[in-house]
Amino acid sequence: LTKGRCRAIRVSLRKERGPLGSRRKISRAQVKGRGQLKLSVEVQGRILVLHIMEAKGLMGKEYQACDSYVKMSIVPDADWKCRQKTKTVPDSKNPVFHEHFLFPVQEEDEQKRLLVTVWNRERNSRQSELIGCMSFGVKSLLFLDKEISGWYYLLGEELGRTKHLKVAMRR
Numbered sequence: 001l002t003k004g005r006c007r008a009i010r011v012s013l014r015k016e017r018g019p020l021g022s023r024r025k026i027s028r029a030q031v032k033g034r035g036q037l038k039l040s041v042e043v044q045g046r047i048l049v050l051h052i053m054e055a056k057g058l059m060g061k062e063y064q065a066c067d068s069y070v071k072m073s074i075v076p077d078a079d080w081k082c083r084q085k086t087k088t089v090p091d092s093k094n095p096v097f098h099e100h101f102l103f104p105v106q107e108e109d110e111q112k113r114l115l116v117t118v119w120n121r122e123r124n125s126r127q128s129e130l131i132g133c134m135s136f137g138v139k140s141l142l143f144l145d146k147e148i149s150g151w152y153y154l155l156g157e158e159l160g161r162t163k164h165l166k167v168a169m170r171r
Helices: 003-014 137-142
Strands: 037-046 047-057 066-075 088-090 096-104 113-121 128-135 148-153
Touching: 037 113, 037 137, 047 066, 047 113, 047 137, 066 096, 066 128, 113 137, 128 137, 128 148
Parallel strands: none
Antiparallel strands: 037 047, 037 148, 047 096, 066 088, 066 113, 113 128
8 A cells, every 4th residue: 555545544444433433443454455346336216236346456365366256145144045146257356247236125124234245266175265345234225325336445354244444535
């Protein structure tokens, strides 16, 4: 990260809030090195339309290019059928997906989160490793007060299950 970008990240990081509105500090280490995902979310009635566009800066083990894919679901969910995923893009640090996914939202889903995870499929194995993730409150998506579109940092699993962090745009 360049010095100017770190400053922009720090400014946006200060705005993050933890449970019950308390401030929760996010360190640079929690966003550094996992990569970024470009996506958008639209609302059509009670259906969330998620467009997974592309990713950049994805790294597998030993900083190799990834065989990556994106999985999405509304969590917590008991029904594995609600999970969806993109095709796997082989051997790329900057994969392009351009896939759309529909998530019908029931009233009981409003208190849940839309979880977006990025994975690296291990070659010659059925195993995958989590690269990073992010999540959005379903209720806040249904009643959008701001556009959800652009580049977002991939966060570690614990933080990503409760937050999303938009990449600050350069002026």
